[in-house]
Amino acid sequence: MTDLTRLTAAEVADLVASGGTSAVEVTQAHLDRIAAVDDRVNAFLHVDTEGALAAARAVDERRAAGEELGPLAGVPVAVKDVLTTKGVPTTVGSKILEGWRPPYDSTLVQRLRAAGTVMLGKTNMDEFAMGSSTEYSAYGPTHNPWDLSRIPGGSGGGSAAALAAYEAPLAIGSDTGGSIRQPGAVTGTVGAKPTYGGTSRYGLVAFSSSLDTPGPCARTVLDAALLHQVIGGHDPRDSTSIPQPVPDVVGAAKLGATGDLTGVKLGVVTEFTGEGAEPGVMAAFRESVEALAKLGAEIVEVSCPHFKYALPAYYLIAPSECSSNLARFDGVRFGLRTGDDGNRSLEEVMSLTREAGFGPEVKRRIMIGTYALSSGYYDAYYGQAQKVRTLITRDFTSAFEQVDALISPTTPFVAFPIGARTSDPYQMYLADLFTIPTNLYGGPAISVPCGLSDGLPVGLQIMAPTMADDRMYRVAAALESTVGTFTPPAL
Numbered sequence: 001m002t003d004l005t006r007l008t009a010a011e012v013a014d015l016v017a018s019g020g021t022s023a024v025e026v027t028q029a030h031l032d033r034i035a036a037v038d039d040r041v042n043a044f045l046h047v048d049t050e051g052a053l054a055a056a057r058a059v060d061e062r063r064a065a066g067e068e069l070g071p072l073a074g075v076p077v078a079v080k081d082v083l084t085t086k087g088v089p090t091t092v093g094s095k096i097l098e099g100w101r102p103p104y105d106s107t108l109v110q111r112l113r114a115a116g117t118v119m120l121g122k123t124n125m126d127e128f129a130m131g132s133s134t135e136y137s138a139y140g141p142t143h144n145p146w147d148l149s150r151i152p153g154g155s156g157g158g159s160a161a162a163l164a165a166y167e168a169p170l171a172i173g174s175d176t177g178g179s180i181r182q183p184g185a186v187t188g189t190v191g192a193k194p195t196y197g198g199t200s201r202y203g204l205v206a207f208s209s210s211l212d213t214p215g216p217c218a219r220t221v222l223d224a225a226l227l228h229q230v231i232g233g234h235d236p237r238d239s240t241s242i243p244q245p246v247p248d249v250v251g252a253a254k255l256g257a258t259g260d261l262t263g264v265k266l267g268v269v270t271e272f273t274g275e276g277a278e279p280g281v282m283a284a285f286r287e288s289v290e291a292l293a294k295l296g297a298e299i300v301e302v303s304c305p306h307f308k309y310a311l312p313a314y315y316l317i318a319p320s321e322c323s324s325n326l327a328r329f330d331g332v333r334f335g336l337r338t339g340d341d342g343n344r345s346l347e348e349v350m351s352l353t354r355e356a357g358f359g360p361e362v363k364r365r366i367m368i369g370t371y372a373l374s375s376g377y378y379d380a381y382y383g384q385a386q387k388v389r390t391l392i393t394r395d396f397t398s399a400f401e402q403v404d405a406l407i408s409p410t411t412p413f414v415a416f417p418i419g420a421r422t423s424d425p426y427q428m429y430l431a432d433l434f435t436i437p438t439n440l441y442g443g444p445a446i447s448v449p450c451g452l453s454d455g456l457p458v459g460l461q462i463m464a465p466t467m468a469d470d471r472m473y474r475v476a477a478a479l480e481s482t483v484g485t486f487t488p489p490a491l
Helices: 009-018 023-041 049-064 107-114 157-164 181-187 221-231 249-256 279-294 305-328 346-357 360-373 379-399 425-432 436-441 469-483
Strands: 044-047 076-080 118-123 170-175 190-193 213-218 265-269 298-302 405-409 445-453 456-463
Touching (some): 049 118, 118 157, 181 445, 249 469, 305 425
Antiparallel strands (some): 190 213, 190 445
């Protein structure tokens, strides 16, 4: 009998549509898998068993009635706990929102429901999406299915781990500085950050509003493209949403799967091929570049001199925006409320609530951001960081006048042991080294598995111009066609 949890999302959808299996059977198989392994992985913060089975039954009823089903109808999906879900807990990995059940769905969740996908539950994450390892969740770290003693990347490690552990065929993440792509790279899965504004932020609990981008996570490039097609597009409720249709990412993925990159020009970012990455990561990357060349791509070196300033610029811009966005979590309107015994002032209650509700990394970034925005320091820190952002955007613009897409390793290193970097925030921040420039620019980028180093996955990153998301899918699918997919050891 076919193990339904091992099928791709495209295969599941075809089986459900043809009557080869039911959406309920598929959903139950994944719920059983979660029950069997998630006590070791900790990918999920909440499993919505009742809601998932009800959604699956609705799909089966529609098929029985002869209705035409969408391309992902009946396919289970795991949702990062940063997106609001009506009546389902949304904690953002933080104690300050423990038990909160939103009264509305985010736009992405609405689109997932409309497409007939089956939401299994909410996945673990670094608190408020602040982290690179999913160790900063208030509900314990997520473990990498390749090696349970190692991190699954962050901040969306729960979504990536759920895929690698075969607990879900699809997942949703959010990417502020690499939080979709990094987990994809270290778990051997595919993670795509769409163009900023190409997916709606309505109902996404904000960390850094000018950077946050929700996007698809999957085990294959085609599955990621199918999910991207469902969740993308203009949303009038999001003022930053781009009023343009989603590029044909599915068609691009299918074209790339033919393994022909003739006429495609790819730029290797010079600044990302020197020091800073593990030898095994660079070896896998170089082998992948050679594979892309054999598929017909023209490979050239492209210099982006200001990329080296992206990390410090990001760690001023993102904390500054977070210090503003997180001011709403004060114990007054919703969530945790501590110290309200009738003898304390409102200010004291707010202070006690934030002290109890926020974890150490969130507090660290709030303090950095508040300092950077303070009177007398705004121009020296936040203002300068925004100027660097402009220079990085110019680097991208110049590069895309020469090539169709840029390529680099996704992360400088493979998954490291849990606890190895929590005492040194700077070493943790280095995980973002190769992913941050794209967030500052606003363009799309995807991480696709490209090899192994010491038995652990390595990811290759493909960066494209804004609203040219289809380019990255074509290149990613082409690489996948020759490198293949990667399966972790059995749990």
